[in-house]
Amino acid sequence: MWQSELRNFFEPRGVAVFGSVRNLSGTAYGVVKNMLDFGFSGKIYPVNPSASSGEVLGLHVYSDVSEISGDIDLAVIIIPPRTVPDVVSQCAQRGIRAAIVVSEGFAEVGEEGKDLQARLVEISRRTGIRILGPNTLGVLNTSNYLVTTPYLIGYNKPLKGTISYCSQSGLLTFGTHPLRDRAYPVSKVCDFGNKCDVNEVDLLEYLVNDSGTAAIVMHLEDIKDGQKFLGSARKAVGRKPVLIFKPTKSEVSAKAAASHTGALAGNDQVYDTAFRQAGVIRVNSWQEFWEIPRVFATQPLPRGNRVAIITATGGAGVILVEEAIRVGLVITEFTTETKRKLAVLSPRLAQNPVDVGPLMAVSIGSDPIAVYERSIPIVLEDRNVDCAVVVCPGNLAIVDVFRRIADCISQLLKPVTVFCYGVNLADIQETVRQLQNLGFPAYLELEMAVKALGVAAIYSRIKGRAPIADTYSSQD
């Protein structure tokens, strides 16, 4: 029952969009334009009393929602705050079950706004219409390309994938990150806004049941009902990883949070313990919020925490060893068999980290990149290896290598991440995109590649399928 309600926000047959249809970013026009640019597969009904009988972007503009005869499952509302309650009431009356209130000017601006927001809550309780926001950019769904932000995105729509991002701030949803240019595998995005009705518990329960979502990532400044959230999270993590970025730790930042969403942030220490007990994994920066979840989109879970490092530079090996230990991974010792196989390529390769740099240097003129193709499968076949990180030049030759060994890697069911370096930004970014399209999370930040594996190993343990090594694994 409950699930079908939230589905209206992400899979509506028709969407009524209320607000100005003037050709500007930040208006109902912007919402309609984004949906058309993205190719939303449902119907779009612009509604504006003063622009009635007109057209916008080839769509008829209705003066009143009651005039629309088609199926409408969702209203997107971007009108002056005082007029919002009446429009939400009309929507409820028309049988619309879900409304996204994009408009600002509610609990975040003071007493008058709080009263207005209370009226929305009252309408929702009375009529059963569910409300996302107010003060939100709404949602994105890559399975039907529904998108409700009023700020023009152009053709930068994210690619279809399995990571769902939720946030309490527009900063971590739309319009703030080049998701498409970086080939992020996105399923759904949701901006909670002021959370007058729909909140993190609703989304968590919806997304854990959503077959299109493999991992749930949430940016939260506060949690409305801690016990309920932790209860839902505890159940969710048995099925999917739940990652939380909760920046509010100090009193000062709690004050800042209150001033922009009107909520209180709570004691961080309490949250930290509760998250850990519930199996929720914290990420600690804006960049980790975006980057780390990618490891869950296309890679299998590691069966343990023993990592192998294959690197073109010894310096990267040292940095990655340190970071791996910090995130709870163990630098594995290869079996004698693996060492023997690696030693055939070069005696100096027979240890972890595998420093392929010197062999690349002497392969000049032949094929310096080939050493990756030969060494990665040997390393991943080792029973002492649960996951691997590869440091390599960011160029199309390495993409070819991964294309050739992708099948072999996928049969071994061990996650692999990649860090790409290089002098030419366009080249390394294109390499990262192409590797991502092959299913390998590739990173432009060195430590992120091993942090992601560390988080994958932690989740694997939470899910109960991974034994965890505390020290060097025994050699054989």
Place this chain on the structure above:
Amino acid sequence: MWQSELRNFFEPRGVAVFGSVRNLSGTAYGVVKNMLDFGFSGKIYPVNPSASSGEVLGLHVYSDVSEISGDIDLAVIIIPPRTVPDVVSQCAQRGIRAAIVVSEGFAEVGEEGKDLQARLVEISRRTGIRILGPNTLGVLNTSNYLVTTPYLIGYNKPLKGTISYCSQSGLLTFGTHPLRDRAYPVSKVCDFGNKCDVNEVDLLEYLVNDSGTAAIVMHLEDIKDGQKFLGSARKAVGRKPVLIFKPTKSEVSAKAAASHTGALAGNDQVYDTAFRQAGVIRVNSWQEFWEIPRVFATQPLPRGNRVAIITATGGAGVILVEEAIRVGLVITEFTTETKRKLAVLSPRLAQNPVDVGPLMAVSIGSDPIAVYERSIPIVLEDRNVDCAVVVCPGNLAIVDVFRRIADCISQLLKPVTVFCYGVNLADIQETVRQLQNLGFPAYLELEMAVKALGVAAIYSRIKGRAPIADTYSSQD
């Protein structure tokens, strides 16, 4: 005396390059090609016995260094390791005072290599020739575009600037980061390699006296002589910031470090205390190594640690407040005068963080970006503000804003950093480049913008010019 020796590595009149002149990356040809591509202002003399009387890239190839009649201050050597000692001896005999041994196969590969390296040390001691390496990519100097890496860089030469980067690994020098595409302000780069002679102390003392260097950044896995380094660092930090990225902390990573440069890493706790006492600032990741020093290239030092945050999204404000506190900054309270001026723009702006988002939203159709132009000077003029971070959309309109207020900001002598967000990667990267060219360190990672200010404030205190506030500054 000493300084003039190191100068040969960075400002040679002529450079002899020993090794294969076959058209391949990773050879002496690569070194010559890079120097020609970059436009090195000195003379280049390729030396190769078997290719003698030939030409490479329009340059005469000499069979022996003794045949060259011009001034040679530096030799760059990329030949089989066993043949290196003889060539270094010949160079010393020819009166060359500095040699960069790019070749691998020395202390990093075992006993035989260690013996070879010991012979280099012996030659250096006996003849006075200084040796950088072996196992190094050498140096870069943007003031004459000397570059000695054998790996082809193309035209991606870094722009002239004042940050000098030194590293014990090729990973943090050339060929691993798009310094040019990101408009990094680079002065000199040095790869230490195995440090058989020239080491971190030499570079520290050279760079502190180098008028082209405003900040010194070093990646170190080990320190040869801790007492000497700390003594030099203590003197250096009175004149320039010294930032160290030293990843080697655990026994396991120490082992990895030993296997690629043949050195021991030491106890991290001891280093940490010693660095702090000497006034050396640690950075903690590959990304911080590259990104944080930029704040010292073009911005003044803050006179204290009180930060103002101007942001288009409240969510960014919360995250930045948290990070600011973590790095030792204080979220300042504006004076009544500042609050009054900000309230004229909008009552909701009159607090720190200054959330310009709502005002931008209601300025749709006029000029939403204009609020930055009005609010940034008001904030920076506040006597309770020592530095500011600006969160803004990454587009050319914001570049115009900063261009118009750049003079005003520079007169106030308070550092400003910028975080740019957006959906289009090319747009935000171009914005970051243009802001950097205007002198404003702009970042693609949110927290980095405030981390850089935190480090600037720490250095300002080390240099003895900054009083440090521990709590909210008093209002007036």
